[in-house]
Amino acid sequence: MRVSGGLCTALAAAVAAAGCAAHPERGAEGGGAPPGHLAAADENAPAGGDLALQMPVDIGTAYGLDPQPADVATTWQLQSLVYDTLVRIGPDFGIEPGLAESWETPDATTYLFHLRQDAAFSNGRRVTAGDAAGSLERLLAGEGVWRTQLGPVEEVRARDESTVEVRLSRPYAPFLAALANTPAAVLPMKELDEGSFDPAEEMLGSGPYKVAFHRQDVLWRFERNEEHWEAVGADRLQVMIAPQEQARMAALQSGGADLAMLGNVDAPLLLDGVRGLEVAPQATTDFYYLMLNANAPGGLFDDPRVRTALNAAIDRGQISEAGLAGLGEPTGVTPAGLPGACDPAALPSARTGLDEARALLAEAGAEDLEFTLAIYSTAPAPAVAEVIQQNLERIGVTAHIRQLDEGSWSAEVYGDVPADFDAALSWFAGYAAAPMVGQWWNPEAAGFNAGFMDPAPELDAAIETALRAEPGDREALDALCTAVDTDAQMIPLVTRPASIGYRSDAVSPEIYATEGYGNAFRNIAHYRVPDAGGADR
Amino acid sequence: MRLLTWWARRLLTAAATLLAVSALIFAATRFLPGGFAEVVLGPFATPEEKAAVTAEYGLDRGIAVQYLLWLRNAVTGDFGASLITGAPVAEEFALRMPVTAELAALSFAVAVLLGVPLGVATAVRAGSRGGGAGGRVIGGLGVSLPEFVLGSLVVFVFSRYALGLTVGGYVPFAEDPARNLASMVLPVAVLSVFTVAATARTTRDAVLNVLVEPFITAAVARGETPAGIIARHVLRNAAVPVLTVLTTITAYLLGGAVIIEYLFDLPGVGSYVVQAVWRRDYAVVQAGVLMAAAVFVTVNMLMDSAAGLLDPRLGTAARERGRP
Numbered sequence: 060m061r062v063s064g065g066l067c068t069a070l071a072a073a074v075a076a077a078g079c080a081a082h083p084e085r086g087a088e089g090g091g092a093p094p095g096h097l098a099a100a101d102e103n104a105p106a107g108g109d110l111a112l113q114m115p116v117d118i119g120t121a122y123g124l125d126p127q128p129a130d131v132a133t134t135w136q137l138q139s140l141v142y143d144t145l146v147r148i149g150p151d152f153g154i155e156p157g158l159a160e161s162w163e164t165p166d167a168t169t170y171l172f173h174l175r176q177d178a179a180f181s182n183g184r185r186v187t188a189g190d191a192a193g194s195l196e197r198l199l200a201g202e203g204v205w206r207t208q209l210g211p212v213e214e215v216r217a218r219d220e221s222t223v224e225v226r227l228s229r230p231y232a233p234f235l236a237a238l239a240n241t242p243a244a245v246l247p248m249k250e251l252d253e254g255s256f257d258p259a260e261e262m263l264g265s266g267p268y269k270v271a272f273h274r275q276d277v278l279w280r281f282e283r284n285e286e287h288w289e290a291v292g293a294d295r296l297q298v299m300i301a302p303q304e305q306a307r308m309a310a311l312q313s314g315g316a317d318l319a320m321l322g323n324v325d326a327p328l329l330l331d332g333v334r335g336l337e338v339a340p341q342a343t344t345d346f347y348y349l350m351l352n353a354n355a356p357g358g359l360f361d362d363p364r365v366r367t368a369l370n371a372a373i374d375r376g377q378i379s380e381a382g383l384a385g386l387g388e389p390t391g392v393t394p395a396g397l398p399g400a401c402d403p404a405a406l407p408s409a410r411t412g413l414d415e416a417r418a419l420l421a422e423a424g425a426e427d428l429e430f431t432l433a434i435y436s437t438a439p440a441p442a443v444a445e446v447i448q449q450n451l452e453r454i455g456v457t458a459h460i461r462q463l464d465e466g467s468w469s470a471e472v473y474g475d476v477p478a479d480f481d482a483a484l485s486w487f488a489g490y491a492a493a494p495m496v497g498q499w500w501n502p503e504a505a506g507f508n509a510g511f512m513d514p515a516p517e518l519d520a521a522i523e524t525a526l527r528a529e530p531g532d533r534e535a536l537d538a539l540c541t542a543v544d545t546d547a548q549m550i551p552l553v554t555r556p557a558s559i560g561y562r563s564d565a566v567s568p569e570i571y572a573t574e575g576y577g578n579a580f581r582n583i584a585h586y587r588v589p590d591a592g593g594a595d596r
Numbered sequence: 597m598r599l600l601t602w603w604a605r606r607l608l609t610a611a612a613t614l615l616a617v618s619a620l621i622f623a624a625t626r627f628l629p630g631g632f633a634e635v636v637l638g639p640f641a642t643p644e645e646k647a648a649v650t651a652e653y654g655l656d657r658g659i660a661v662q663y664l665l666w667l668r669n670a671v672t673g674d675f676g677a678s679l680i681t682g683a684p685v686a687e688e689f690a691l692r693m694p695v696t697a698e699l700a701a702l703s704f705a706v707a708v709l710l711g712v713p714l715g716v717a718t719a720v721r722a723g724s725r726g727g728g729a730g731g732r733v734i735g736g737l738g739v740s741l742p743e744f745v746l747g748s749l750v751v752f753v754f755s756r757y758a759l760g761l762t763v764g765g766y767v768p769f770a771e772d773p774a775r776n777l778a779s780m781v782l783p784v785a786v787l788s789v790f791t792v793a794a795t796a797r798t799t800r801d802a803v804l805n806v807l808v809e810p811f812i813t814a815a816v817a818r819g820e821t822p823a824g825i826i827a828r829h830v831l832r833n834a835a836v837p838v839l840t841v842l843t844t845i846t847a848y849l850l851g852g853a854v855i856i857e858y859l860f861d862l863p864g865v866g867s868y869v870v871q872a873v874w875r876r877d878y879a880v881v882q883a884g885v886l887m888a889a890a891v892f893v894t895v896n897m898l899m900d901s902a903a904g905l906l907d908p909r910l911g912t913a914a915r916e917r918g919r920p
Contacts, residue, residue, distance in 0.1 A: 113764075119636070119638070130638055130640045131638065202642065202645060274691065275680065275681045276868070277863040278863075299764075299765065301764050301765075302858075302861060302867075303751070303764065303860070303861050305748075305755040305763070305859075306751060306755070306763050306764035306859070306860060306861040307861075308755035309751060309754045309755035309762070309763030309764055310762070310764045310765045312754070312756070312757070313760075313761070313762045313763070313765070315764060315779075329756060330756075333756075463629075464874060465630075465635065465874065466628070466629070466630030466631075466634065466635035466875070466876055469630050469635060469639060470629045470631065470634050471629065471630075472639070473634065473639045474629075474634060507640055507641070507642075
């Protein structure tokens, strides 16, 4: 993990047990982007101007606009424009100051956050420790999935107007990383408690922008939050919801969009050489995984030898090359790209040959195994599934791919307990600390997996050890990877790439090389509009 | 009296059709795997959360009960609320209707303004070398090229080469007329390929049939100009089949608009209903399909009436068979 300059890393925060105040590295003085970045905003450009952005889906509305129960990356992304968190994710996954300008860890289970004096909500009221503590208490009392990721929080309290104390019941390495995601945002608790603010109906935060207009699934308009503590670049943002990938590419071409999220793994190739258009292929920690239902009808996958054989036959490198245009990275359960991630080539499955896999199937009496692999239709999942299908043919296993819309897929995989599908393909957000996503391998913590995962005490113990271990404890993280690989009920495959297309004549963005929370708009406060000095578009 | 009876019968048939459509689509959406709670809450939701949402929206009741409740409200004009936004479906449709109406109206206008003259021109030149064959080839290509193929191709080409036209990025006409029209050119062009070809082919055939009638020979003999003959005699007598095909085109525009809106990211009713299907937003799907059926039935009735007015012989023949 890189520890440099003003960066205050998770490592430093957790281990040094000392004060930490920092300022994020910003901008590039000409030339290439700084380490950890794909692009750095031109700080010499004047602030002001408008930005037109496009993304494929709107905010999930199951819980309204409330950030705390939000569990979808696109929702986090939009909400992050309005809400701010105590700490933020920096390049290379360092932890940087957010609303907390500094923090201390007097011991491994206590965190003291010192709030900025100049942070205020867009209604002008200063952000207080009461807001921060109240928000965390509300999050922990709720049903949202992020409550699990926040870890074993025992007590949260405001020590004074600008100091928040959080005590954990045991050490929890990903705590700061979890605090940096939108569900842990600081809400205006005074207004919420008074009943003048309903977070499900509106957004009122201390982030760089405030909402000016929203029509679900069509358009958002945001205006600069003049109360935000940072210098915000663009005056106004327009975020258009454009589900069709090709239409987003066309909008970039025609100038209808200044920046757009692109999911097509061939986007860099398709837009290569177009004047004024840059495509930043951003790595993410999200990764595809294969679910083998331990409760599948006919006991298809209840024998660990069968699961191990399939795991060994899958060629992750080939999935990346053939299915993801080489943009994905083979990964274990600690997502590739995160500090401390294990080496997938060192896992037991990587050391098991095809002959050995066939022998395992023979031992288990599953030589002519045939099963159905349920996938959803969103690209590039079908391409990933086809590579898996071809890989498994090498050991005599036949996988029939069944492509469903996401609703039908979700019903099939998560609808019944015990689940009655054979196998399924999906992806997890990989988050911003190596052991975080590993929690989803424990069906007790992740109840949504209980229909198809059998409890595995050894795996659970490895997960717990990794969560308690100090950041950088490779032994604990490697043990977690090995346990997941051996269990093979959910098999990590390859990371899921994303691309951000932007017009270099219309926007000077700051884009990290790797993203953990699917937030392509991260650092948008720093973006500059090159022609901001001219007329508004 | 007979006319009133005819209208009463048509209205009853239309009502029965709409009732059947509503029942079918209600059942179809409810039998889709994956309910609203599963789709919208996602995999992380607990069974209790899913059950709570299902109960909150009344989706835990029997399908028949849900349908009857929906029907009771629908006949009073209340089509329920979107499960996603909570806003009344009628409001959601009203927000998106201008986009769809503009797309359909422009495509319809293109079909009439290009298709009819093209059909007349190719009919008049049917005997000339190349004229007839060219018209048939263009017409055949136009009616046989599915709009999702052509649309995908156009979107792909314009995503790689801007060429001065816009894919996506819809702007309301009232906000910026120039950008609105720029964003509509390609969708309208794609949607119009079939309609222009179908209109031109039908017009051509209809005009050819009229051109061999004795009254046309008489008009020529009287020394009327070709333009006058076309305007006064040919078009009126060829109008009925053209009207029929325009009726079909109206229905096609409703269906085609769904695909075109989806491909070109136009925020109209069509793309909204497609999204509603993905998200199991039942009230929206229900109302969207019913609205399309209602438009189709209404247009058919109006076109039947218009045909009778244009060619009184149709009314006479129908009356002789017990219909107007």
